[in-house]
Amino acid sequence: MPSYKLTYFNAKGRAEIIRLVFVQAGVKYEDVRVNFDDWPPLKPTMPTGTLPILEVDGGKKIPNCQAIARYVARECNLAGSNNLEQLKVESVMEVFLDIVNDIFPATKENDEAKKAVFEEKIKPKLKNLENMLAANGGNVFVGNKITLADIGLFNYCDVFMTKLCDDPLKDFPKLKALNEKVSKEPRIAAWLAKRPQTSL
The missing domain is CATH 1.20.1050.10 (Glutathione S-transferase Yfyf (Class Pi); Chain A, domain 2)
Structure with missing residues (x-):
């Protein structure tokens, strides 16, 4: 099973759908929460200057909440059976x-x-x-x-x-x-x- 690191603000917002997929599937992931005050210096280090981002097995930061949610759902067998x-x-x-x-x-x-x-x-x-x-x-x-x-x-x-x-x-x-x-x-x-x- 790959390791997953999800980074978002300390909020539900655009990342909660991803968290819920991980939870429903029983798949462990690292839930990193960024304080809003800490965001300005981090923003330029993100691929699109936005959160959430997902890292798989310590790889590159992947942006876009919808893309991430759909990928995680496929990986967790929650995207449909065919x-x-x-x-x-x-x-x-x-x-x-x-x-x-x-x-x-x-x-x-x-x-x-x-x-x-x-x-x-x-x-x-x-x-x-x-x-x-x-x-x-x-x-x-x-x-x-x-x-x-x-x-x-x-x-x-x-x-x-x-x-x-x-x-x-x-x-x-x-x-x-x-x-x-x-x-x-x-x-x-x-x-x-x-x-x-x-x-x-």
Whole structure:
């Protein structure tokens, strides 16, 4: 098994999806957390001037949270059991990326504007995700076991969507049930109970 070193800020942010994949797979990794005050001198040493970065077996720093998450999911057998399933997993992940891109500008707005963004932009995408989940039987997005797509639902709801709405899945029972299912996975539940409590 390779050795993995994941470096990010002391926050959930863009790295939590990667941590959750490692946790669900039961794969050990080094969780390096950079204090925000220490970031300016480190920034120029990063390949793209951003975090997170992943190092495998002490190799070069690899950037980009989405690329890392998908790589780790493949390495940990959480990306789908064949190429078609992997494609389906990644198609779900692309919807989450669209959601995040809608959320970031809205976080600086007032409550009414946030509500409008959620109603007009996020909810239609959640409806699409509900339909995708239903098309696979309603238990998981792809195949018959938890994958990156299901972990993604939990992560993007927990870290991002709740910035616009306290209960973003209330109108989507299948998504809500899956979200709860992921949160109760034994390894993930243990991680949620002990992970550092951070503001982001």
